[in-house]
Amino acid sequence: MLTPPPSRAFDGVRLHVVTGKGGVGKTTVAAALALALTRRGKRVLLAEVEGRQGISQTFDVPPLGNDEVRLVSHAEGGELWGLSVDAKAALLEYLQTFYKLGRAGGALERMGVIDFATTIAPGVRDVLLIGKVYEAVGRTTGHKRGHGAKVWDAVVLDAPPTGRITRFLNVNAQVADLARVGPIHSQADSITRMLRNRQSVVHVVTLLEEMPVQESVDAVAELSEAGFGVGAIIVNQVREPLVDEALLETAARDPEGVGGRVRSDLAAVGVKATARTVAGLLSQAHDHAERVALERGLTDEVAAQGLPTLTLPSLTSGVEDGGVAELADVLLGQGVR
Missing domain, CATH: 3.40.50.300 (P-loop containing nucleotide triphosphate hydrolases)
Incomplete structure (x- = not known):
């Protein structure tokens, strides 16, 4: 809006x-x-x-x-x-x-x-x-x-x-x-x-x-x-999303679906991709995706007031x-x- x-x-x-x-x-x-x-x-x-x-x-x-x-x-x-x-x-x-x-x-x-x-x-x-x-x-x-x-x-x-x-x-x-x-x-x-x-x-x-x-x-x-x-x-x-749009959508819908990308990214920086580490990161990704979705909904609610809106980082x-x-x-x- x-x-x-x-x-x-x-x-x-x-x-x-x-x-x-x-x-x-x-x-x-x-x-x-x-x-x-x-x-x-x-x-x-x-x-x-x-x-x-x-x-x-x-x-x-x-x-x-x-x-x-x-x-x-x-x-x-x-x-x-x-x-x-x-x-x-x-x-x-x-x-x-x-x-x-x-x-x-x-x-x-x-x-x-x-x-x-x-x-x-x-x-x-x-x-x-x-x-x-x-x-x-x-x-x-x-x-x-x-x-x-x-x-x-x-x-x-x-x-x-x-x-x-x-x-x-x-x-x-x-x-x-x-x-x-x-x-x-x-x-x-x-x-x-x-x-x-x-x-x-x-x-x-x-x-x-x-x-x-x-x-x-x-x-x-x-x-x-x-x-x-x-x-x-x-x-x-206001905080910018930590990951790109496609990854956000996948993390919100199917956290396990980004497991492969998480493991490869960890390997690329020399971090051992243990099951516990990957599970923790996937949980955080899911929480972050939900948070971004909530903020976008609230952004729409603010815009619905029909007033000029300014944002500060x-x-x-x-x-x-x-x-x-x-x-x-x-x-x-x-x-x-």
Whole structure:
């Protein structure tokens, strides 16, 4: 099944929200996407909201805080900056910006009010985290919001996993319903409009495994139903078959049928073809053939979503020593821009 071109998921987009089931490499993919956009000459902000310091670990820099830190400068003029959004700092910043509390904000923190608001009050934490991202997306070089050029050409958000991404993005719509008038309603409504604007999309990262694919399919349906644009499905850690197509088919249908080839190949490299060795290799060949068949079926299931699909290879050496840069190059080669 043909999938739409990547341009559908990236043209005109300024906010790239990256989600995926835990363990699929969401943070790595978000970093690779941000780096790819940087190599297009863009000024990019890569932000995280889960407090895991995944960005600092990926780029081997000190832990990030609530201020942007430059991570990469590219020869084409692009820059990549990093940010780890902290709910407590975001609330203090919000109170100072909108209510000019000054020292009163510190007093509230000492009294435990800030901790209460960010850890106990339902939904407030997510409101603050998204609010900081909203501020970054809309920030301009002028003295007032909306005046001057945009500070960031693109913002990439390493977002919560698929299990709660819709609830996370939709929290401001719920706040707007609760606070029907006033500044809280206005800001919550503005954030919701930004997230549902065509310049904002959610990219879903998956592996070719049954649970991640199923959770990705469910997330695509939930996000679409909630009014959020879904960009691309990014299939991570794709592995090429170890043997040719004809051998795969035979190994899946009749493992013993490739016994002769296994024995001759072993002899050719000077390995004694004992019955135990051959049997073990045939068993592995059968398992590998079944695995490839499963992955192809899951690939069809991903394609059936009708979204642009990007694939990233499984790196034998991991993401260290330039692995993220290698993945960024792969994304560029597939049309990320």
